């Protein structure tokens with residue numbers, strides 16, 4: 001039977017993640033899309049859903065209070081918000097879906113956990129581990145033997161070199177580059193186009209080339 005899925009989030013990434021599901025369907029994945037849930041969708045995003053023929057199913061709270069038989073996919077860019085929501089979904093025994101665009105490249109021995117989203121053009125090299133609810137955006141590259149811990153987001157065209165460890169909740173900005181064998185501490189943000197040349201502590205904002213933090 002086809003897997004039925006709800007998207008959590010009507011904003012930009014929710015609709016991009018829907019593109020991933022549609023691309024999977026186009027190559028024969030046995031899944032059905034039920035619609036989008038969002039606690040506070042903007043009028044503009046509701047129009048965008050309507051324009052696309054996608055149903056808005058109501059708030060997350062109402063969906064969780066109902067039978068919630070579908071699997072869910074978090075279409076939300078913020079690691080912090082994803083972590084908060086997953087606690088609620090876990091408490092209700094909900095099933096996360098894992099979405100991998102057919103045009104992404106997945107290397108040998110990659111371990112991809114539940115709730116992960118990998119977008120078009122992303123390259124996941126050999127022996128990479130993506131823990132639960134990691135998002136890898138379009139054209140990002142994850143080097144060999146790297147580990148992205150839970151709730152990490154890698155924004156478009158960022159490059160994570162080989163043997164890197166990205167701790168939970170980190171956001172790697174668009175086109176940032178993390179050099180090989182480094183560790184980025186939990187809940188840190190690496191700014192767009194920044195260059196990480198040494199280990200980064202938790203909970204800082206890295207900016208610039210080479211990347212610096214306060």
Ligand SMILES: CC(C)(COP(=O)(O)OP(=O)(O)OC[C@H]1O[C@@H](n2cnc3c(N)ncnc32)[C@H](O)[C@@H]1OP(=O)(O)O)[C@@H](O)C(=O)NCCC(=O)NCCS
Pocket residue numbers: 155156172173174189190191192193194205206207208
């Ligand atoms: C780094 C970032 C998190 C903002 O951090 P912040 O500390 O709140 O920065 P602010 O916006 O307050 O700006 C403070 C200073 O940092 C600079 N700055 C901001 N982002 C920067 C970046 N990525 N690289 C270098 N400098 C940056 C600003 O120009 C400003 O400089 P100034 O004080 O000389 O005027 C954000 O700019 C960023 O890069 N986020 C990632 C965005 C991304 O990936 N977008 C794509 C989504 S698909």
